[in-house]
Amino acid sequence: MIRIKFLISSLLLAFTGIFLFSCTKNNSDSSTIVFTFSHTVDGQPVQFDTIKYINAAGNQYSVSNIQYFVSDFKFWKHDGTQLNYTNPQDIHYVDTDIPGTFTWNFSNNIIPGDYDSITFNFGIDTLKNKPGLFSTTPEMDMSWPMMMGGGYHYMKLNGKWIPAGGTEALPFGVHLGIGQVYNADSTINHYVQNYFVVKLDKSFTILNGQTKTFNINMNIEKWFKYPYVYNFDVYGGSIMGNQEAQNIFKKNGKFVFSESISSR
Amino acid sequence: MKGLLRLATNPKSVSIRMIRFICVLSVLLIGGCKKEKESSYTPTPYVIQIPKFFPSNLNIPSDNPMTVEGIALGRYLFYDGRLSGRTSPDSLMSCCTCHIQEYSFTCGINNPSFPGGMPHGLTGIPTPHAMMPMINLAWNNNGYLWNGMIRTDNPDSHRRNIEDLVWMGITAPHEMHGDTNRTVALIQSIPGYPELFKKAFGSDKVTMKNIGKAIAQFIRTLISSNSRFDKYLRGETQLSEQELSGFEIFTTENGGDCFHCHGESGNPLFTTNLFYNNGKDTVFTDTRDRYSVTRKTVNIGAYKAPTLRNVEVRGPYMHDGRYKTLDEVIDFYSEKVVWSPYIDPLMHHVATGGVRLTSKQKSDLKAFIHTLRDDEFLTNPDFAKPATFPDGSK
Numbered sequence: 001m002i003r004i005k006f007l008i009s010s011l012l013l014a015f016t017g018i019f020l021f022s023c024t025k026n027n028s029d030s031s032t033i034v035f036t037f038s039h040t041v042d043g044q045p046v047q048f049d050t051i052k053y054i055n056a057a058g059n060q061y062s063v064s065n066i067q068y069f070v071s072d073f074k075f076w077k078h079d080g081t082q083l084n085y086t087n088p089q090d091i092h093y094v095d096t097d098i099p100g101t102f103t104w105n106f107s108n109n110i111i112p113g114d115y116d117s118i119t120f121n122f123g124i125d126t127l128k129n130k131p132g133l134f135s136t137t138p139e140m141d142m143s144w145p146m147m148m149g150g151g152y153h154y155m156k157l158n159g160k161w162i163p164a165g166g167t168e169a170l171p172f173g174v175h176l177g178i179g180q181v182y183n184a185d186s187t188i189n190h191y192v193q194n195y196f197v198v199k200l201d202k203s204f205t206i207l208n209g210q211t212k213t214f215n216i217n218m219n220i221e222k223w224f225k226y227p228y229v230y231n232f233d234v235y236g237g238s239i240m241g242n243q244e245a246q247n248i249f250k251k252n253g254k255f256v257f258s259e260s261i262s263s264r
Numbered sequence: 265m266k267g268l269l270r271l272a273t274n275p276k277s278v279s280i281r282m283i284r285f286i287c288v289l290s291v292l293l294i295g296g297c298k299k300e301k302e303s304s305y306t307p308t309p310y311v312i313q314i315p316k317f318f319p320s321n322l323n324i325p326s327d328n329p330m331t332v333e334g335i336a337l338g339r340y341l342f343y344d345g346r347l348s349g350r351t352s353p354d355s356l357m358s359c360c361t362c363h364i365q366e367y368s369f370t371c372g373i374n375n376p377s378f379p380g381g382m383p384h385g386l387t388g389i390p391t392p393h394a395m396m397p398m399i400n401l402a403w404n405n406n407g408y409l410w411n412g413m414i415r416t417d418n419p420d421s422h423r424r425n426i427e428d429l430v431w432m433g434i435t436a437p438h439e440m441h442g443d444t445n446r447t448v449a450l451i452q453s454i455p456g457y458p459e460l461f462k463k464a465f466g467s468d469k470v471t472m473k474n475i476g477k478a479i480a481q482f483i484r485t486l487i488s489s490n491s492r493f494d495k496y497l498r499g500e501t502q503l504s505e506q507e508l509s510g511f512e513i514f515t516t517e518n519g520g521d522c523f524h525c526h527g528e529s530g531n532p533l534f535t536t537n538l539f540y541n542n543g544k545d546t547v548f549t550d551t552r553d554r555y556s557v558t559r560k561t562v563n564i565g566a567y568k569a570p571t572l573r574n575v576e577v578r579g580p581y582m583h584d585g586r587y588k589t590l591d592e593v594i595d596f597y598s599e600k601v602v603w604s605p606y607i608d609p610l611m612h613h614v615a616t617g618g619v620r621l622t623s624k625q626k627s628d629l630k631a632f633i634h635t636l637r638d639d640e641f642l643t644n645p646d647f648a649k650p651a652t653f654p655d656g657s658k
Contacts, residue, residue, distance in 0.1 A: 049562045064562070064609045131530060136321040137405065137537075143530020145515035145523060152530070158609035171609040173524075175517075238517040238612040 031112050032211040035104040037094045039066060039218045046220055048096070051162060051169055055224035057231035061161040062169065063220060067095045067142060068155035070198075070216075071128070072121040073106070078114065088128055093139050112208045116201075122253050123154030123176065123195030148240060149178025149191040157223065161232045172237035174223065176250070179243035192243055194250045200259040207263075215260045222256045223249055305466030307331035310481075312402060315489030317497055317532050322402045322484075323416065325425050328477045330484060333464040337457075338482030341475060343649040346454065347434065348386055349446035357386045357440050359433060359479065360649065362395065366642050368574040369398035369486065373588060380588070381580045385438040392438065392552050394585035399573050399641070401426060402484040406537040410567045410583045411554045426483050427476035434472075444472045451475065456654025488573045488641040489532075496635070497529055503635060510632025513625050517612060520597065520619050520629050524610045525569040534636060535571040539563065540608040543601035543618075544582060553583075564606040573636050590633065594626050 039046045041053050041063070051062045071091040075083040085107070092104045124133070129151035134140050142152045154176040160169035179192035206212050224230040228248045239245035310330040314320050324330065341347055342363075345356025362383045363369040373381035384390040393410050401408070407415035408429060418424050422431070434442045451457050451470045458468035465474045493511075495501040503511065513519035515528045525542075527534045539554040545565060548555075554566035567583040581587040587596060601611060601618040613619045621629065641647070652658050 049560075132317070135319060137319045137403075137531065137533075140319050140531040141527065141536045143528060145512075145528055145530075147512050147515060160609055163615075168603050169605070170603075170615050171607065171612050173517075173610060173612060238521070240517045 030109045031206045031209060032108040033106040033110050033206075034211060034213045035092070035106050036213060036215045037102045037104070037218070038215055039063075039096060039220060041220045043219075046096075051160065053221065055221060055232075056226075056229045057224065057233070059161045059164075059224075059232045060169075061159055061172070061232070063157070063159040065096045066155065066157050066218070066220075067093070067097075067138070067153070068122070068157075069093055069124055069139075069142070069152065070120050070122060071124050072119075074119045075110070075115050076117045076119065078116050083111065086125075088133060091124060091128070091133075093142070095138060098138070110206055110212075112206045112210070114203070114205050116203050118200045118214065118259070119197050120200075121195050122198050122257075124152060125195055126193050129178070129193075129195070144177040144240075147188075148180060151178060153177045154195055157220070161237070164233050170237055172232055173239075174249060175238070175240050176246060176253075177240065179246040180241060181243055192246070194246050196250050196253055198254060198257050200257065202259060202261065204261055211264050213262045213264075215262075217258050217260070219256055219258060223252055226252060226255055228252055304462065307333045307464060307466075310335055310485075312484065312487070315487065315494070315532075317494075317529070318400075318489065319403055319531065319533065321405060323405045323425070324402060324484065325416075325427065328427060328480060330481045331464060333460070334478050334481040335485055337460045337464045338478035338480065339646075340457075340460065340650055340653055341451070341479050342482050344451075344653055346450050347447060347475075348440040349434070349442045349444075349450050350386075351450065355386065359430075362439075363398055365644075365647050366577065368578040368642065370395035370578040372577070373579040380585065382585050385436065385441050387437065387441045389438040389441070392550075393583045394580055395578070396568070396570050397574060397578050398483060398486050399488045399571050400533055401486065403533055404537045407557075407568070411552055411557050412539060412568060413557045426480035427473075430476040430479045431472060447475070448472055454653075454655050456656075460654055486641075486647055488638040490640040491573060491636050491638040493632075493635040494532065494638070497532065504631070506628050506631045507635050508632075509625075510628035510630065511635075513621070513629045514632055519625070520594075520621060521610075521612060522572075522597075522629075525608075526572050533571060534573050535569050537568065539566040539568050540610065541565040541604070541606045542567075542569075542597075543603065543607045543611050543614050544586070544596070546602055546604045548604075548606070550584070562606060565604065566606070566608065572633060574638055574641065576634060576637055577642065590630055591626075594621070594629060598626065 046063050049062055049064055051060050053061050055061055069091055073085045073090060094101045131143065131146065131150050133152065142156070144151050144153050155174065157174035159172055161172055162169050176194055179194050181189045181192060183189045200216070204212070228251055230248050230252070235242065235245040308331055310332050312322060312330070342359045345358045345361070347359070348355065348357040350356060362371045362378070364372055364375070366372070371378045371381055371383045375381065378384065381394065382390060383395060396410065406412060408426065414423055414425065414429055416424050422428050431444065433439045434444055434447055448470050457470060461470050461474055462468040464478055492501060492503070496503050515523045525536060525538070525540050527536060541564065548565040554563035555561065576590060579588055581593050587593045596618070598618045598621045601614050603614050607614055
């Protein structure tokens with residue numbers, strides 16, 4: 001009789017244990033990082049396909065869509081050590097036509113602690129930016145032609161601008177990627193890597209078990225503003241083969257992003 | 265009552281019954297998890313082999329997994345004129361009436377039945393648009409038809425994928441102008457078909473849903489991945505100097521600037537499957553453009569960029585078939601692009617009327633486009649009409 005009672009008790013305990021175990025979140029010493037992405041012009045959420053903006057050069061312009069890659073995220077501690085996320089699977093694609101790309105569940109295994117800043121690459125570094133890096137669309141549609149250096153566009157920022165003295169809005173495509181330096185006979189002398197590091201210089205603390213959300217905002221007007229003023233009337237609307245124009249965006253791009261942090 | 269009392273008061277009895285209860289419950293639970301075995305329904309799974317350099321994300325609905333039996337049935341139906349629900353020899357129509365393999369599954373510009381390559385339905389009603397090729401449709405994740413109205417996120421569950429296009433093909437006035445009940449009844453009555461439905465879907469009852477599924481499965485096998493350009497990418501052949509020059513023109517902004525919409529080696533589908541107003545017109549009256557789907561004014565006059573694979577065999581070109589030859593198309597993009605408020609931002613050269621290619625550049629570009637011809641696709645016997653139909657007829 002006692003053995004039977006014991007057997008029943010054991011069975012019930014085992015069932016209860018399995019049930020509770022399966023329903024309880026594993027509470028390890030790690031925290032979760034989520035990145036979200038937003039896009040503004042002059043401090044307001046971008047309104048697409050409307051000629052309502054004026055850049056630093058005085059060009060009236062609109063934004064149609066933006067696609068870009070961010071990669072190589074690093075979390076910097078005060079002593080100079082860092083958590084590195086530099087594998088190909090740590091590259092994220094953002095597409096303003098695909099809202100699902102605005103949220104990136106980055107990692108649920110971040111070591112809690114105090115951090116000074118975050119850095120990331122805008123675009124993809126030399127080692128990884130090779131044909132075949134991606135095996136799905138729409139990322140594959142970002143490919144950068146082999147004859148122009150290969151790999152992938154870092155960014156396509158598409159829109160329209162009204163030329164000085166004109167009335168018709170003309171297309172532009174700020175397409176960043178590997179640049180080319182040409183010889184006098186128009187053959188390519190060498191290629192230039194135009195990806196760049198962005199630093200989000202804001203300290204933060206991640207507590208054990210906490211979910212930290214970092215919103216990375218692209219201040220679109222800054223692509224055309226500082227330290228170099230970009231004038232569509234000078235450089236035109238297509239820049240893939242124009243390293244001088246590419247370099248302007250490479251330099252300006254460091255100042256394009258801002259962040260805000262929230263916790264739960 | 266006595267029994268209940270005994271149950272409530274005899275601890276040993278309670279224990280034994282509880283153990284029995286747990287055992288029975290366990291057996292029921294485990295048994296309930298097993299799918300009922302259907303002895304006669306064992307279709308053979310068919311897995312699309314992703315060609316080298318192709319995207320891996322396919323558009324295959326979860327409720328229509330591909331099987332060898334489903335594809336075989338779909339091929340019969342694709343080619344069987346009785347799909348129209350009619351038996352009179354002059355009233356037969358199937359998918360293949362207009363979707364002809366040697367023309368990349370369009371009707372072909374020199375087809376005497378369809379002058380100018382513009383098809384019409386069984387009752388003579390013209391189709392609203394020129395035909396799109398049936399190539400690599402399993403990779404299309406951005407909507408089917410020129411305006412993308414058939415899309416997986418469509419709130420209308422009958423307008424989501426190729427399966428639904430089959431239904432539309434049978435009923436649309438400008439296609440078979442048929443009645444699905446009549447089609448289902450006729451196919452059901454043809455010896456051999458019920459058995460094939462049984463093998464493919466587990467029931468010999470013919471349904472419109474399963475007709476759509478079978479044909480869609482077959483269409484998803486229509487894969488082109490062996491053009492000369494594919495072989496070049498795989499290192500199996502070399503392109504000529506002229507073809508390589510054309511490839512460079514194809515992929516440079518200050519050349520032909522074709523690749524942003526039509527892909528390149530990084531996406532050898534040779535289409536993004538997206539929608540663009542490419543600067544053909546200044547006035548827009550077509551009620552079936554992309555705008556008709558999205559209701560966004562930026563999509564006025566926009567249409568899907570079709571794949572350029574086998575483009576040389578499938579004229580006429582553009583959504584309305586306005587250009588008969590590749591030369592006309594190249595001339596358009598070179599010198600005849602016109603501005604409108606809706607022109608796509610990727611049409612960078614509209615201010616100069618186009619990309620302004622020289623005669624040599626045009627020839628080189630055309631030579632490259634010819635490398636996208638895939639004769640293996642155009643002659644693949646697996647895509648062709650079966651020698652006989654299930655009832656032995658031809």
